[in-house]
Amino acid sequence: MSNAPDETIQEVSATASLDPGTPARVLLIDGHSMAFRAYFALPVENFATTSGQATNAVYGFTSMLINLIRDEDPTHVLVAFDKSAPTHRTQAYPEYKGTRAATPEEFRGQVPLIQQVLDALRIPHVGIEGVEADDILATLATVAQAEGAQVLICSGDRDTLQLVTDQVTVLYPRKGVSDLVRMTPVAVEEKYGVPPQRYPDLAALVGETSDNLPGVPGVGPKTAAKWIGAHGGLDGVIAAAGEIRGKAGENLREHLSQVMLNRQLNALLRDVEVPLTFADLARVPIDREGVHEVFDALQFTVLRDRLLKMIPQEEDDQVSAGALGMTTTVLEPGGLAAWLQARGGRMLALAVDGAGARGAWDAWRVALADGEEVITLDLTALEEADEQALAGWLVDTDRPVLVHDGKPAAHALAARGMPVHGVRGDTLLAAYLCHPDQRSYDLSDLVLRYLKRELPSAQGEQAQGALDLGLAGESDAAADLAARAVAIGELAPVVDTDVRARGAEDLLHRVELPVQEILVDMEAAGIAVDGDHLDGLAAQFDAAVGQAAQAAYDAIGHEVNLGSPKQLQQVLFEELDMPKTRRTKTGYTTDADALAELFAKTQHPFLESLLAHRESIRLRQTVDGLRKTVAADGRIHTTFQQTVAATGRLSSTDPNLQNIPIRTEEGYRIREAFVVGAGYECLLTADYSQIEMRIMAHLSGDQGLIHAFNEGEDLHRFVGSRVFGVDQADVTSAMRAKIKAMSYGLAYGLSAFGLSKQLGIDVGEARGLMEDYFDRFGGVRDYLTGVVEQARRDGYTETILGRRRYLPDLVSDNRQRRDMAERMALNAPIQGSAADIVKVAMIRVADRARREGLASRLLLQVHDELVVEVAPGELEAVTSLLREEMAGAADLSVPLDVSVGSGRTWREAGH
DNA sequence: TTGCTTACGTA
DNA sequence: CGTACGTAAGCAAT
Numbered sequence: 001m002s003n004a005p006d007e008t009i010q011e012v013s014a015t016a017s018l019d020p021g022t023p024a025r026v027l028l029i030d031g032h033s034m035a036f037r038a039y040f041a042l043p044v045e046n047f048a049t050t051s052g053q054a055t056n057a058v059y060g061f062t063s064m065l066i067n068l069i070r071d072e073d074p075t076h077v078l079v080a081f082d083k084s085a086p087t088h089r090t091q092a093y094p095e096y097k098g099t100r101a102a103t104p105e106e107f108r109g110q111v112p113l114i115q116q117v118l119d120a121l122r123i124p125h126v127g128i129e130g131v132e133a134d135d136i137l138a139t140l141a142t143v144a145q146a147e148g149a150q151v152l153i154c155s156g157d158r159d160t161l162q163l164v165t166d167q168v169t170v171l172y173p174r175k176g177v178s179d180l181v182r183m184t185p186v187a188v189e190e191k192y193g194v195p196p197q198r199y200p201d202l203a204a205l206v207g208e209t210s211d212n213l214p215g216v217p218g219v220g221p222k223t224a225a226k227w228i229g230a231h232g233g234l235d236g237v238i239a240a241a242g243e244i245r246g247k248a249g250e251n252l253r254e255h256l257s258q259v260m261l262n263r264q265l266n267a268l269l270r271d272v273e274v275p276l277t278f279a280d281l282a283r284v285p286i287d288r289e290g291v292h293e294v295f296d297a298l299q300f301t302v303l304r305d306r307l308l309k310m311i312p313q314e315e316d317d318q319v320s321a322g323a324l325g326m327t328t329t330v331l332e333p334g335g336l337a338a339w340l341q342a343r344g345g346r347m348l349a350l351a352v353d354g355a356g357a358r359g360a361w362d363a364w365r366v367a368l369a370d371g372e373e374v375i376t377l378d379l380t381a382l383e384e385a386d387e388q389a390l391a392g393w394l395v396d397t398d399r400p401v402l403v404h405d406g407k408p409a410a411h412a413l414a415a416r417g418m419p420v421h422g423v424r425g426d427t428l429l430a431a432y433l434c435h436p437d438q439r440s441y442d443l444s445d446l447v448l449r450y451l452k453r454e455l456p457s458a459q460g461e462q463a464q465g466a467l468d469l470g471l472a473g474e475s476d477a478a479a480d481l482a483a484r485a486v487a488i489g490e491l492a493p494v495v496d497t498d499v500r501a502r503g504a505e506d507l508l509h510r511v512e513l514p515v516q517e518i519l520v521d522m523e524a525a526g527i528a529v530d531g532d533h534l535d536g537l538a539a540q541f542d543a544a545v546g547q548a549a550q551a552a553y554d555a556i557g558h559e560v561n562l563g564s565p566k567q568l569q570q571v572l573f574e575e576l577d578m579p580k581t582r583r584t585k586t587g588y589t590t591d592a593d594a595l596a597e598l599f600a601k602t603q604h605p606f607l608e609s610l611l612a613h614r615e616s617i618r619l620r621q622t623v624d625g626l627r628k629t630v631a632a633d634g635r636i637h638t639t640f641q642q643t644v645a646a647t648g649r650l651s652s653t654d655p656n657l658q659n660i661p662i663r664t665e666e667g668y669r670i671r672e673a674f675v676v677g678a679g680y681e682c683l684l685t686a687d688y689s690q691i692e693m694r695i696m697a698h699l700s701g702d703q704g705l706i707h708a709f710n711e712g713e714d715l716h717r718f719v720g721s722r723v724f725g726v727d728q729a730d731v732t733s734a735m736r737a738k739i740k741a742m743s744y745g746l747a748y749g750l751s752a753f754g755l756s757k758q759l760g761i762d763v764g765e766a767r768g769l770m771e772d773y774f775d776r777f778g779g780v781r782d783y784l785t786g787v788v789e790q791a792r793r794d795g796y797t798e799t800i801l802g803r804r805r806y807l808p809d810l811v812s813d814n815r816q817r818r819d820m821a822e823r824m825a826l827n828a829p830i831q832g833s834a835a836d837i838v839k840v841a842m843i844r845v846a847d848r849a850r851r852e853g854l855a856s857r858l859l860l861q862v863h864d865e866l867v868v869e870v871a872p873g874e875l876e877a878v879t880s881l882l883r884e885e886m887a888g889a890a891d892l893s894v895p896l897d898v899s900v901g902s903g904r905t906w907r908e909a910g911h
Numbered sequence: 912t913t914g915c916t917t918a919c920g921t922a
Numbered sequence: 923c924g925t926a927c928g929t930a931a932g933c934a935a936t
Contacts, residue, residue, distance in 0.1 A: 831922090
């Protein structure tokens with residue numbers, strides 16, 4: 001071919017280097033001692049995972065460790081732990097450490113977590129039966145010294161000071177765990193008045209409260225140091241005991257045996273049998289994948305970032321195989337068509353530099369990779385021919401393309417007149433299906449996890465898609481984008497294998513990818529709003545806020561910040577001396593339920609005004625939030641998140657259009673602000689009625705429940721008549737409400753306690769209600785217990801489309817975590833199956849609308865509801881289309897009931 | 912400035 | 923002591 005492009009080749013490779021000439025720097029840490037310090041330094045109530053596992057000690061310890069590694073850059077590291085077995089010290093002196101309070105339960109559970117962190121960091125840790133951590137440290141410090149190493153010992157136990165030499169420094173925590181003092185020989189002498197090797201002599205005389213070793217009464221560090229100095233050590237002091245005058249001398253003579261015992265006990269052993277050699281302590285690259293897992297589980301996001309930033313990438317584990325191989329082809333202007341032609345119909349990986357929000361996007365660069373060969377195109381300076389070639393290729397459904405996070409890429413390219421239609425794989429969606437509980441799926445993380453390679457980045461930590469300034473930045477950005485494209489291409493087949501192994505292939509290709517394409521259109525369309533109406537509401541709610549606030553101030557005679565829970569607590573529980581409500585971490589709750597209860601008890605007008613203020617300020621906030629997000633086209637373009645909800649649901653952000661109020665009249669007024677856009681006839685909403693209960697009926701196979709739905713009766717009335725043993729006509733509204741609450745609660749793992757609380761009945765009655773329910777609907781109970789059992793066995797739950805949620809905590813030792821996981825296991829198949837069905841419905845609706853050439857379009861999805869903008873003359877067709885395609889989205893043992901409404905506003909369309 | 916906590920809207 | 927989300931304000935630690 002005559003116009004074959006020039007090719008320049010850039011090889012990118014990583015080198016692993018070791019530096020054999022450097023003297024060893026050894027860091028030895030007393031694990032228990034430092035973890036214990038961390039436990040008391042950081043408030044336990046501020047450090048817990050959402051499931052309730054305390055993590056303050058893990059956090060403090062890990063933070064300290066990271067700092068030490070960063071600041072000291074050790075070549076060798078070891079953490080020693082105590083083991084509970086009796087030591088030579090307790091054998092010689094049963095009272096040893098006898099005054100120590102029992103280890104707090106919340107601390108004990110954190111030690112294994114610390115060890116998990118160490119494992120991920122590939123730092124050896126050791127605990128030996130019958131040996132204290134300090135003895136292990138003493139032994140290894142001795143070994144390391146013999147190797148000529150510089151040794152740092154990190155311990156909160158002063159006994160380690162005896163190990164200090166010119167080669168050995170003790171890092172002793174002064175306050176918390178971040179403020180460590182370097183105890184060198186000079187520092188020890190300065191602080192205690194004796195050289196390090198004499199420190200145990202001094203401690204023997206003074207005693208050590210924390211070890212329950214009494215010293216000589218009346219002898220403190222000053223006296224002890226003086227004696228030791230005068231007599232050349234403890235032996236000299238003991239020999240001269242008879243000559244020491246005064247009360248102190250007398251006490252010394254009386255306590256000689258205790259002093260000698262103290263000295264025997266505080267001598268650290270330097271010849272412990274340690275199952276590790278010096279070489280075993282050498283630093284090795286961290287297990288980056290393991291770090292992600294452990295830090296994810298501990299919810300240490302900041303700490304993880306700190307850690308990963310600090311560890312140079314070439315040090316990374318298993319990355320030594322080399323970075324991504326990459327051949328950058330520089331195309332001549334006008335050469336794109338030929339380049340694409342030469343690729344045939346092969347699948348190419350696409351990466352896009354672009355940015356945008358709220359319906360205003362732009363793309364400025366793309367990279368296309370065919371295996372290791374990659375090109376980048378500057379979209380701001382593209383020749384006409386190349387632009388056409390690119391647009392034609394992107395829009396062609398028969399030109400398969402792989403992406404990572406296709407939705408923003410599609411928006412950005414669409415803004416340049418290049419819609420993308422051939423997406424066959426998205427490594428972000430694929431990774432989400434494999435690990436739905438993760439909160440981020442960075443390409444670089446996936447490359448590490450699946451390819452054991454590092455994604456090269458010339459720009460370092462610069463945010464993806466950030467604007468580049470300067471020429472060097474330009475070429476870096478292009479190189480990074482090229483690397484991303486190559487990485488996506490290499491990653492896709494590997495992640496696909498994982499997807500297949502997890503049975504999620506169909507979900508990816510037949511559900512998530514088509515849904516993504518629909519979401520692009522929905523987000524681009526946005527929903528029209530009546531700005532004047534919003535302004536009016538804002539003014540109205542604003543006035544209501546002011547009125548309620550004034551009324552509240554009048555009721556107590558002064559002003560307070562009604563938005564500050566802290567100040568409210570002051571007013572309610574101190575000034576007004578009201579009964580205490582439920583406890584929170586920082587005091588007593590002032591939530592709406594609690595305030596309503598307090599009002600029932602006290603009738604205090606402040607509470608009424610406060611509640612009114614809360615409601616009004618909330619509404620104003622919602623309205624203000626919406627006003628801020630109206631785009632230039634007079635519409636609100638939300639972003640649907642497809643990979644954040646662990647159950648498979650979508651979520652909506654910026655703004656969240658899935659939580660627009662509906663339960664109060666004022667809330668409805670906000671829905672009036674969402675209107676049909678110009679050129680369209682009306683809005684239409686279609687929602688599934690009781691989809692979760694129908695899924696419950698289907699999954700449980702409970703004949704009673706299935707019958708109820710097949711008869712098409714009022715579900716809660718029907719169930720109520722069975723549970724209470726009365727005719728349906730005699731089910732009161734109170735009975736119906738109880739049944740409704742319970743039915744829904746069951747899908748969330750509701751307990752009798754929770755039910756009683758919600759219904760305001762006592763626990764016994766709630767328990768009875770649940771028993772009656774399960775007597776009549778035994779299939780439901782069997783299903784619920786079965787689903788947890790199976791999840792415990794398999795490690796995951798599954799929806800009707802095979803979407804999995806992994807729940808390792810089902811076998812946790814921690815009851816709170818386990819209970820939480822059980823409730824997730826109960827809910828995930830139900831909520832997740834509903835999500836599956838709605839997604840399938842969206843695809844069917846969009847497909848059929850396209851086939852029938854309708855101009856009406858999907859705008860929103862609110863979990864069980866679809867909102868459509870209906871083009872003129874299409875209302876009838878769209879109504880039946882939605883009814884049919886939504887009802888037909890799944891084949892359950894009960895019908896899927898769909899209700900449809902239409903109107904000028906979202907409120908009118910709702911029902 | 913940042914992250915945590917509390918509170919509250921939806922399904 | 924009921925699941926799944928997102929947002930905003932106050933507040934304490936930087």
